[in-house]
Amino acid sequence: MAKTVLEVRELTTRYITRFRESIYAVDHVSLKVDEGRSLGIAGESGCGKSTLALSLMGYYFPPLYYTSGQIIVDERNITGMDPDDVRKTILGNEVSYIPQAAMNALNPTRRVINFIEDVIQAHRPETTKREIYDMARERFELLGLPPEVLEKFPVELSGGMKQRTVIATSVILSPKVLVADEPSSALDVTSQKMVIKMVMDLMEKGIIKALVFITHELPLLYNVTDDIMVMYAGQVVERGTAQETVFDPIHPYTRALMGSIIVPEAGLRGVKLAAIPGTPPNLKRPPSGCRFAERCKYAMPECRAASVDLHETKAGRAYRCIIPEEDLRRLYKNEQ
Amino acid sequence: MNSDSIILSGKGVTKVFGFGSRKTVAVDHVDFSFRQGEVISIVGESGSGKTTLAKLLLGLESLTEGTIYFEGQQRDIRSHRQKREYWKNIQAIFQDPFSAYNMFRRIDAVLLDCIQMRGGGRLPYEQKVAMMREACSFVNLKFDELTNKYPFELSGGQQQRLMIARVFLLKPKILLADEPTSMIDACSRATILDMLMALRAEIGMTPIFITHDIGLAYYVSDTVYIMEHGRFVESGSADEVILRPKEPYTRRLLNDVPKLHEEWDLSTV
Numbered sequence: 153m154a155k156t157v158l159e160v161r162e163l164t165t166r167y168i169t170r171f172r173e174s175i176y177a178v179d180h181v182s183l184k185v186d187e188g189r190s191l192g193i194a195g196e197s198g199c200g201k202s203t204l205a206l207s208l209m210g211y212y213f214p215p216l217y218y219t220s221g222q223i224i225v226d227e228r229n230i231t232g233m234d235p236d237d238v239r240k241t242i243l244g245n246e247v248s249y250i251p252q253a254a255m256n257a258l259n260p261t262r263r264v265i266n267f268i269e270d271v272i273q274a275h276r277p278e279t280t281k282r283e284i285y286d287m288a289r290e291r292f293e294l295l296g297l298p299p300e301v302l303e304k305f306p307v308e309l310s311g312g313m314k315q316r317t318v319i320a321t322s323v324i325l326s327p328k329v330l331v332a333d334e335p336s337s338a339l340d341v342t343s344q345k346m347v348i349k350m351v352m353d354l355m356e357k358g359i360i361k362a363l364v365f366i367t368h369e370l371p372l373l374y375n376v377t378d379d380i381m382v383m384y385a386g387q388v389v390e391r392g393t394a395q396e397t398v399f400d401p402i403h404p405y406t407r408a409l410m411g412s413i414i415v416p417e418a419g420l421r422g423v424k425l426a427a428i429p430g431t432p433p434n435l436k437r438p439p440s441g442c443r444f445a446e447r448c449k450y451a452m453p454e455c456r457a458a459s460v461d462l463h464e465t466k467a468g469r470a471y472r473c474i475i476p477e478e479d480l481r482r483l484y485k486n487e488q
Numbered sequence: 489m490n491s492d493s494i495i496l497s498g499k500g501v502t503k504v505f506g507f508g509s510r511k512t513v514a515v516d517h518v519d520f521s522f523r524q525g526e527v528i529s530i531v532g533e534s535g536s537g538k539t540t541l542a543k544l545l546l547g548l549e550s551l552t553e554g555t556i557y558f559e560g561q562q563r564d565i566r567s568h569r570q571k572r573e574y575w576k577n578i579q580a581i582f583q584d585p586f587s588a589y590n591m592f593r594r595i596d597a598v599l600l601d602c603i604q605m606r607g608g609g610r611l612p613y614e615q616k617v618a619m620m621r622e623a624c625s626f627v628n629l630k631f632d633e634l635t636n637k638y639p640f641e642l643s644g645g646q647q648q649r650l651m652i653a654r655v656f657l658l659k660p661k662i663l664l665a666d667e668p669t670s671m672i673d674a675c676s677r678a679t680i681l682d683m684l685m686a687l688r689a690e691i692g693m694t695p696i697f698i699t700h701d702i703g704l705a706y707y708v709s710d711t712v713y714i715m716e717h718g719r720f721v722e723s724g725s726a727d728e729v730i731l732r733p734k735e736p737y738t739r740r741l742l743n744d745v746p747k748l749h750e751e752w753d754l755s756t757v
Contacts, residue, residue: 197644197673311534340534340700341744349754368673371703375746398748412678415747416706416730425678425707 154186156224157362158208158247158329163221165207168214175435177203179386180221185329185379190355190363192377192394194370194409198432200386201366205333208364209247211238226328226361244275248327248360252334255314258306265302268321275325287324294357295320295350312343316350323359330360334367348376371415374398379468382406385433385443388462392469402471402480405444442474450475450483495694496545496578496662497521500554503540514540516718517554522694522711524661529697529705529726531741532715538698541715542666545696546580547571559661576605579660583667585647589639595650596635599623602657623653626690627683645676652683659691666698681708702741706730714738 160183167175177200185191193201203216210230212218222231225246230238243249251257259267268288272279279287289299301309301317309317315335323330332351336344354360365377373380373394380397382390382405390403401407411426430447433439439446441456448455455474464470465477473480503515514537522528532538543549545556547565556563558577565571582588589598599620603609608616617631624631627649639647648668655663665684669677685708688695699705705712705726712729714722714737722735733739746752 196675341702341741342533345744345754352754368675369746370674371746371748374748375752409675412675413748414674414677414701414703414707416703416742416745417747417749418731420707421726423707425682427679427682428675 154188156184157187157226158183158185158364159222159224160184160208161222161224163204163207163223164219165203165212165216166219167203167216169436173436176219176438177216177386177435178207179438181383181386181388183381183388183391185362185364187361188355189379190365190377192373192380193364193366193383194368194373194380194397195383196368196409196432199383200435201368201383202333203386204383205249205331205364205366208329208331209238209249210242211235240275244271244322244325244327246327247329247331248322248325249331250319250322250333250335252337254318254322254335255306255311255338257318258314260306263303263305264309264317264321268302268324271321272324288321291320291324291359294359295353310343312339312346315339315343315347319347319350319354323354326359328361329364330354330362331364332366335365336372337367337369344372348372352376370398370409370413382409385438386435387443387472388470389444389473390471391462396469402465402477403444403473404448404450404480406471407484408447442472450480493524494521494557495524495559497557498545498554499557501541501544501551501556502553503537503544503549504552513718515544518718518720520713520720520723522662522696524694525692526710527688527695527697527708528711528713529699529709530713530715531699531702531705533700533741536715537718538700538715539666540718542580542664542696542698546578546664547574576658577660578662578664579655579658580664580666581648581651581655581668583670585644585651585671586640588651589647591638591640593638594635595637595639595642596620598639598650599653599657602654606658619657623656626656626687627653628679629653645672645679648672648676648680649683652680652687655693656687656691659693661693663687663693663695664698665695667700668697669704670699670701677704684708702730702745714741 160181162180162182163178164176164180165178167177181204183191195201206216208223210223210233222229230242265288269281269284272284288302292299297316297320306314336347355363367373377394380394381388384405390397390406397406398410401410408426408428428447433443441458442460445451445455460472460474462470462472498518498520501515501518505512505514530538544551565574603616603619621631629649669680684695697708709726712726713720716737722729722738729738733742743753743756
């Protein structure tokens with residue numbers, strides 16, 4: 153039995169707007185990542201993926217507020233800690249986060265090495281500059297980045313190189329969990345591949361123990377992560393291994409998402425892309441029943457009546473729909 | 489194929505930025521001829537010169553060398569009046585819809601401008617509203633909810649759809665789409681692409697996609713041009729170029745895209 157590195161139990165976080173309205177962007181989300189495994193989170197814009205990523209760090213700042221639930225990193229509960237403590241002891245040390253525009257984190261007026269000094273000294277003030285330099289150099293060499301980069305200014309680096317530099321910096325203290333939120337979306341395919349290669353290396357070389365990877369690009373997610381969790385309107389709608397979720401989806405939403413995949417493979421030309429009609433619900437006033445009912449082609453009146461629970465079909469596989477799995481599969485089969 | 493159906497072509501199109509030792513050849517003696525009604529994709533990495541080529545085609549940058557022919561005639565856009573005439577025929581959608589709008593103008597003003605540009609300035613107001621409503625419903629936007637809004641109040645996908653509504657009203661002969669879907673998520677991407685294709689059927693335009701996403705190029709286009717360092721290294725029908733690539737560069741681009749049914753080889757970076 154592998155050790156669980158990151159466990160989230162029924163986490164709920166909300167945004168409070170200036171009109172005192174609550175937006176529950178992460179609504180009772182539970183997840184578990186074992187040592188050496190990676191979890192992918194997929195979903196449309198605005199489904200709460202990025203809020204979940206922020207929430208996973210246990211570091212909340214307005215307008216995002218913690219409501220309920222627990223985050224357990226390596227058997228240590230990090231919920232309810234003082235934000236300042238979280239920043240100093242958890243971030244970077246235990247959980248690290250890379251946002252989409254990570255490259256903008258670099259200070260344009262300072263060399264990369266100075267930036268790394270700042271990062272390390274914020275968490276481990278006793279480290280000397282010599283030690284920091286050796287640490288950074290060693291880590292850069294391990295990850296295949298040229299050590300000359302350390303002496304450069306951000307403007308001298310390409311977008312992909314900047315992104316990789318920031319990723320290398322964010323894991324310099326060897327955190328247990330890395331949360332990557334669309335780390336490669338702003339890049340072209342070749343730089344994307346280099347960034348992904350680096351994230352995979354982090355796992356293989358044991359620098360990080362678990363990975364949470366967020367993207368809306370399903371082909372990418374399928375290739376990067378072991379498990380995939382699909383979110384819709386702040387809730388988890390389906391969970392399973394990458395193979396299962398992509399090729400054998402249960403939930404109608406997951407199935408619809410798979411219909412929007414574009415890959416350069418034979419036989420895909422001229423296939424009409426299945427766009428999902430309508431827009432996601434407004435999370436200020438989420439619908440009472442199934443949140444996907446409005447856009448679902450299999451929706452029945454009962455769907456809108458009461459909220460739907462996540463049904464577990466086997467370990468690690470679950471879906472949120474009132475129609476039983478066998479009936480859904482029959483519906484899909486009849487369509488073909 | 490007779491030469492009449494060639495809508496846009498270029499001979500030795502070149503753009504050089506800077507001079508002397510700092511000279512950069514962004515587009516290097518490129519020849520092309522785009523047939524009317526076919527879907528064209530220009531695929532390349534960042535820095536391959538594809539956006540510069542797009543600007544040259546649009547007339548936003550001047551050519552250093554070479555000629556562009558529009559409908560068989562040499563393109564002449566030296567004066568502002570000529571440019572306005574030319575832009576009735578060629579329109580563009582850019583990557584970032586957030587920066588494409590005048591932030592001080594309301595959405596109905598944006599759409600009214602399009603009607604005016606097509607010479608509908610003197611139409612009765614009801615007819616203008618009907619036209620705007622038709623354009624909005626084409627892209628699944630509700631006109632009545634939009635009239636008093638400013639572009640920043642819409643989401644990225646909605647703004648991009650509004651862009652398509654503009655094109656619907658303008659009815660250009662060529663639509664240049666420079667990375668139209670790279671800022672929006674996969675699900676809205678399907679919606680946008682379907683709309684562009686429906687629009688093509690509706691107004692009979694020639695779409696030119698400029699993209700780094702070879703999957704998108706394969707999905708939408710009839711003819712694909714692969715661009716590297718300002719030159720077209722390979723071109724041909726989508727099936728030919730993408731399923732049976734000849735150039736190592738094309739093969740590398742294809743290799744770099746994550747796929748579903750083939751192993752993604754990460755060792756080759």
